[in-house]
Amino acid sequence: MKKSLRKLETKCTRNGSFLSDILSLEINIENIKLRNPFILASGILDVTPSLFFRVASSGAGAIVTKTVTLEERKGFDNPVITDAPCGLINSMGLPNPGIKYFVNKYVKSIIDKIDIPIILSIGPSSVKDVYEMSNIVLDSGLKWIEINASCPHVKGHGLTVLGDESMLGEIIRVTKKKLSNFLIFVKISAHITNLAKIAETIFSSGADGIVAINTLRAIAIDIWSKKPILGGIFGGLSGPAIKPVALRCVYELYQYFPEKVIIGVGGISSWRDAIEFFLAGASAIQIGSVIAFKDLNIFKELNDGVIKYLNKEGYDSINEIIGLAHRF
Numbered sequence: 001m002k003k004s005l006r007k008l009e010t011k012c013t014r015n016g017s018f019l020s021d022i023l024s025l026e027i028n029i030e031n032i033k034l035r036n037p038f039i040l041a042s043g044i045l046d047v048t049p050s051l052f053f054r055v056a057s058s059g060a061g062a063i064v065t066k067t068v069t070l071e072e073r074k075g076f077d078n079p080v081i082t083d084a085p086c087g088l089i090n091s092m093g094l095p096n097p098g099i100k101y102f103v104n105k106y107v108k109s110i111i112d113k114i115d116i117p118i119i120l121s122i123g124p125s126s127v128k129d130v131y132e133m134s135n136i137v138l139d140s141g142l143k144w145i146e147i148n149a150s151c152p153h154v155k156g157h158g159l160t161v162l163g164d165e166s167m168l169g170e171i172i173r174v175t176k177k178k179l180s181n182f183l184i185f186v187k188i189s190a191h192i193t194n195l196a197k198i199a200e201t202i203f204s205s206g207a208d209g210i211v212a213i214n215t216l217r218a219i220a221i222d223i224w225s226k227k228p229i230l231g232g233i234f235g236g237l238s239g240p241a242i243k244p245v246a247l248r249c250v251y252e253l254y255q256y257f258p259e260k261v262i263i264g265v266g267g268i269s270s271w272r273d274a275i276e277f278f279l280a281g282a283s284a285i286q287i288g289s290v291i292a293f294k295d296l297n298i299f300k301e302l303n304d305g306v307i308k309y310l311n312k313e314g315y316d317s318i319n320e321i322i323g324l325a326h327r328f
């Protein structure tokens, strides 16, 4: 668990001693190898196969798909996105073609051609949903599922599931039983006061890891029409505005479960932010809203920045800094 592989280049210094520079941030999350710990978050440029290839060639370590539901959903009326100070508020409303179409039409056609793992995000609203979804995923070639238990503005999904601990536990148990060779991660929200208890339910039900956090429930109002701006009224706040909250959740999760895999997400916009998440206890991180501002170049920027930092600070691998902010 949490073991990273690293490639070293040994070079001779002027005084004849040897220095080793890390050249790669390759990691293993349980049994799955990632060329680096920077994962495209769900909901960003992850709807069609051509976008998957674009993201892969930009240097991402893995891709999380848009969340899919058992049945097709249209999503909310426009506008579905608006600016916020230091971020964005989206109210997409979980639009997707349904898991069967998505897996058969998109995932199966690329899964063997793309050189990074594809993580399927699913948004069940019941145990029955997840049972049927698991059947569809079984022979898809996928190996990693992210259960979305945290969308803040679609009734019956996301936060509704997180708020019902016994259903959440059963959803995880059924998924893990049906997809026993898959990694099962659960994406949670900061909209809970009992983080440790919910994390305990998630891990004791068989999940391999937690992704923290989804967007924060938010609203924007137009002062001239005097109405909420977004078609769905409420939306999810993302971007730098939520980074300290996401970082706090990762830090607390690591305090309670230092041996478990935690993936951080929320407002990460630079390699410095990434380092903060690793120090807080994240084994990997997901990248979302910043892509709207910096494009896909962010993956190279993160990779180069983190490698330079580790070399400058004298570390041999990213594993050596995970959770370091807890040593005092």
Ligand code: RRO
Pocket: 043, 067, 090, 091, 092, 093, 094, 095, 123, 148, 150, 151, 152, 158, 214, 215, 235, 236, 237
């Ligand atoms: O589709 C959405 O509106 C959405 C989802 Br499923 C989610 O998990 N988080 C979010 O901010 N938006």
